[in-house]
Amino acid sequence: MxxxxxxxxxxxxxxxxxxxxxxxxxxxxxxxxxxxxxxxxxxxxxxxxxxxxxxxxxxxxxxxxxxxxxxxxxxxxxxxxxxKTCPAGWSKFSCSCYLLSESSDSWHSARKHCTDQGADLVVIDSPKEQDFVTSFTQKETWIGLNDIEQEGTWKWVDGSPLTLQYWAPHQPDDLLLSEDCAHIRYQGTSWNDERCENSLQWVCEKLL
The missing domain is CATH 1.20.5 (Single alpha-helices involved in coiled-coils or other helix-helix interfaces)
Structure with missing residues (x-):
C-alpha cells in the first residue's frame, strides 16, 4: 500500500x-x-x-x-x-592431675584437703575420665558431686549440673533422708549417694 x-x-x-x-x-x-x-x-x-x-x-x-x-x-x-607435669604423687590424665588420698574423712573435710592443694574433689565429665578414676579406686571414694543445696538436684563442685551419670541400680535413693554426697562404690565403677559425714577416701583433681 x-x-x-x-x-x-x-x-x-x-x-x-x-x-x-x-x-x-x-x-x-x-x-x-x-x-x-x-x-x-x-x-x-x-x-x-x-x-x-x-x-x-x-x-x-x-x-x-x-x-x-x-x-x-x-x-x-x-x-x-x-x-607440663603433675606434682609428685599425682597422676596425669588429659589436661588434669589426680590424687587419691591415703586417709579417709568426711566429704567436706575431703574437699578442704583438695582445695588446700589448689585442687578440688574430682569432677567426672567424660566416659574416659570415669574409666581412669575408677581404675585406681579400690575402696569407697568421695567424688565432687552432691545435692546439698536442693534435694534431688545433683551438682558438681564447679557448679556444673549432672549430665553424665554412673549411678548404681536404684541409686541415688536418699535412704536415710540425708545422703547428699556421692561416692564411687567399693571395688566398683558405679556411684552411690551417702551421708556426707561418713569417712571415705577421696580423689582430688586440678588442671595442669
Whole structure:
C-alpha cells in the first residue's frame, strides 16, 4: 500500500510506503531491543556467576585455612601439655592431675584437703575420665558431686549440673533422708549417694 504526498513548494509528489513495511519495521525494532535487553541480562548473569564462583573459592580457602589453624593449635596444645607435669604423687590424665588420698574423712573435710592443694574433689565429665578414676579406686571414694543445696538436684563442685551419670541400680535413693554426697562404690565403677559425714577416701583433681 502506498500514500502519495504532495510537496506544496514545488508541487512534486512523493510516494510514501505504509502497511506491511511499517509493521515489519516495528517488529524489527522490538526484536533488536529484545536482543539488546537479553544480551544485557546474559552479561549481568555471567558477572554474577563469576562473583559467586569467586566467593565460593574464597569460602573454601578460608575453610581450609581454618582447618589448618585448628590442627596446628591442637598440635601445639598437645606439645604444651606433654611438657607440663603433675606434682609428685599425682597422676596425669588429659589436661588434669589426680590424687587419691591415703586417709579417709568426711566429704567436706575431703574437699578442704583438695582445695588446700589448689585442687578440688574430682569432677567426672567424660566416659574416659570415669574409666581412669575408677581404675585406681579400690575402696569407697568421695567424688565432687552432691545435692546439698536442693534435694534431688545433683551438682558438681564447679557448679556444673549432672549430665553424665554412673549411678548404681536404684541409686541415688536418699535412704536415710540425708545422703547428699556421692561416692564411687567399693571395688566398683558405679556411684552411690551417702551421708556426707561418713569417712571415705577421696580423689582430688586440678588442671595442669
Amino acid at each position: 502506498e500514500e502519495i504526498y504532495v510537496n506544496p513548494a514545488n508541487k512534486t509528489s512523493i510516494k510514501k510506503h505504509t502497511g506491511p513495511w511499517r509493521r515489519k519495521r516495528s517488529i524489527y525494532l522490538v526484536v533488536i531491543l529484545s536482543l539488546g535487553l537479553l544480551a544485557g541480562l546474559l552479561t549481568r548473569a555471567f558477572c554474577w556467576s563469576n562473583e559467586l564462583s569467586s566467593m565460593t573459592e574464597e569460602r573454601d580457602l578460608l575453610k581450609a585455612n581454618l582447618t589448618e589453624m585448628t590442627n596446628e593449635l591442637e598440635r601445639l596444645q598437645s606439645l604444651f601439655n606433654q611438657k
